[in-house]
Amino acid sequence: MCLAIPMRLEERDEFSGRVSLDGVSRQISLMLFPEAEVGQWLLVHAGYAISAIDEQQAEETLALLSEYAGEMMEL
Amino acid sequence: MRTRDPFSDSEAVRGLAREIAREAEELEARLTIMEVCGSHTHAIARAGLRSLLPEKIRLISGPGCPVCVTPVDWLDHAIALVERGDVILSSFGDLMRVPSSRRTLEEIRSEGAPVEILYSPRDALKLARSRPEKKIVFLAVGFETTAPTIAAALVEAEAEGLENFLILPGNKTMPEPMRLIAGDPEIAVDAFLLPGHVSVITGSDAFEFLARDYGLPGIVAGFAPTDVLRAVLEIIAQGKHGEAKIVNAYGRVVTREGNQAARKILDEVFVASPARWRGLGEIPASGLDLRPELAHRNAALLPVELPEPIEPPGCRCGEVLKGMIDPPECPLFGAPCIPERPVGACMVSSEGSCAAWYRHERWRNMESGR
Numbered sequence: 001m002c003l004a005i006p007m008r009l010e011e012r013d014e015f016s017g018r019v020s021l022d023g024v025s026r027q028i029s030l031m032l033f034p035e036a037e038v039g040q041w042l043l044v045h046a047g048y049a050i051s052a053i054d055e056q057q058a059e060e061t062l063a064l065l066s067e068y069a070g071e072m073m074e075l
Numbered sequence: 076m077r078t079r080d081p082f083s084d085s086e087a088v089r090g091l092a093r094e095i096a097r098e099a100e101e102l103e104a105r106l107t108i109m110e111v112c113g114s115h116t117h118a119i120a121r122a123g124l125r126s127l128l129p130e131k132i133r134l135i136s137g138p139g140c141p142v143c144v145t146p147v148d149w150l151d152h153a154i155a156l157v158e159r160g161d162v163i164l165s166s167f168g169d170l171m172r173v174p175s176s177r178r179t180l181e182e183i184r185s186e187g188a189p190v191e192i193l194y195s196p197r198d199a200l201k202l203a204r205s206r207p208e209k210k211i212v213f214l215a216v217g218f219e220t221t222a223p224t225i226a227a228a229l230v231e232a233e234a235e236g237l238e239n240f241l242i243l244p245g246n247k248t249m250p251e252p253m254r255l256i257a258g259d260p261e262i263a264v265d266a267f268l269l270p271g272h273v274s275v276i277t278g279s280d281a282f283e284f285l286a287r288d289y290g291l292p293g294i295v296a297g298f299a300p301t302d303v304l305r306a307v308l309e310i311i312a313q314g315k316h317g318e319a320k321i322v323n324a325y326g327r328v329v330t331r332e333g334n335q336a337a338r339k340i341l342d343e344v345f346v347a348s349p350a351r352w353r354g355l356g357e358i359p360a361s362g363l364d365l366r367p368e369l370a371h372r373n374a375a376l377l378p379v380e381l382p383e384p385i386e387p388p389g390c391r392c393g394e395v396l397k398g399m400i401d402p403p404e405c406p407l408f409g410a411p412c413i414p415e416r417p418v419g420a421c422m423v424s425s426e427g428s429c430a431a432w433y434r435h436e437r438w439r440n441m442e443s444g445r
Binding site: 003 | 112113114117118121140141142167169194195196197198216217218219220221223224227230231270272273275276297298299326327328334336337340424426
């Protein structure tokens with residue numbers, strides 16, 4: 001449940017932004033990570049960015065998540 | 076872009092396991108390592124790490140699954156709120172199948188009770204805007220990763236004057252139960268595997284007390300099997316040198332101070348309070364209650380009729396959550412308690428120790444190994 005998912009920030013305004021992953025995009029809040037920059041990979045948890053993450057670590061996390069998918073994605 | 080599959084990287088896993096076996100030979104005593112993160116529980120069971128590790132390394136799970144540690148009477152309270160008639164419950168999906176004294180949220184929902192499953196507390200704000208005649212109560216569970224998202228939604232509701240958004244406070248924080256476990260000679264933990272995404276918020280400094288006060292190493296680790304094994308190697312190395320340090324092995328995403336914006340919002344909204352943990356009882360300062368100035372958002376203050384709480388008879392979830400028994404030692408494990416029809420909370424979520432063991436460990440013909 002504490003798992004956060006890496007997504008890339010496509011655009012932002014003051015408090016929110018649009019992230020995407022594999023062509024699926026989603027509005028998120030940037031209230032918990034206001035310094036987020038467009039183009040950056042972010043860790044997204046329950047609709048909020050909580051941190052930036054470098055691209056390599058994002059890839060590794062996504063590979064892991066796809067392996068856990070089905071069981072973990074109920075979260 | 077998905078170039079590396081950490082599970083198909085079994086050569087790396089076996090290589091690390093061999094290295095651990097070599098290093099562990101020199102250990103004088105058995106080393107008990109507790110993880111306190113549902114994603115670690117899941118990863119260890121899923122990758123079968125217990126069967127790859129030598130006798131001297133024992134991996135146990137602690138209270139790291141938020142829905143597993145949610146007590147029965149808190150769920151009773153949630154259900155009692157629906158019975159008022161003016162409340163719509165909104166919840167993360169994980170809570171739906173957790174047993175209360177009577178029924179689960181999923182059961183009352185299937186009978187038509189207004190229970191909405193949401194991905195984000197922000198979705199509950201949307202619901203509150205569209206249903207002004209109802210009180211939208213968000214069931215606030217989760218540790219430090221999740222609590223700031225709920226705090227942020229509350230700040231947004233306050234700014235907007237959205238009066239019908241409330242929460243049932245139930246968020247918990249990790250350091251306090253870990254302090255309890257670290258000091259318990261019966262559990263006898265030698266080191267902790269620390270949660271990656273909780274540490275993103277809290278910072279690794281939040282766990283310094285383990286080394287300082289209890290002389291225990293703690294490694295912030297990622298969720299790949301190789302991450303867990305590297306953390307085990309680090310713990311063995313510290314043990315050999317008689318060291319106890321808190322080490323971040325999860326890269327730049329975790330800092331010593333954590334996420335300052337999130338910690339500030341947490342502090343604006345919540346205050347540390349005593350909280351009851353399933354199996355562990357009441358732990359001082361381990362819960363997040365709403366600040367008194369936000370009492371109008373506190374659904375726990377709405378009048379309700381609560382039943383006498385009934386724990387599932389025979390369920391040993393409490394001992395599982397403290398790492399005192401492995402799940403197969405519970406008489407209910409496997410029959411009648413299974414993931415499809417959980418009796419206790421630890422069998423509900425895929426992050427729960429019992430569900431992870433049931434699905435992935437070779438428990439059917441095993442001795443407990445203790």
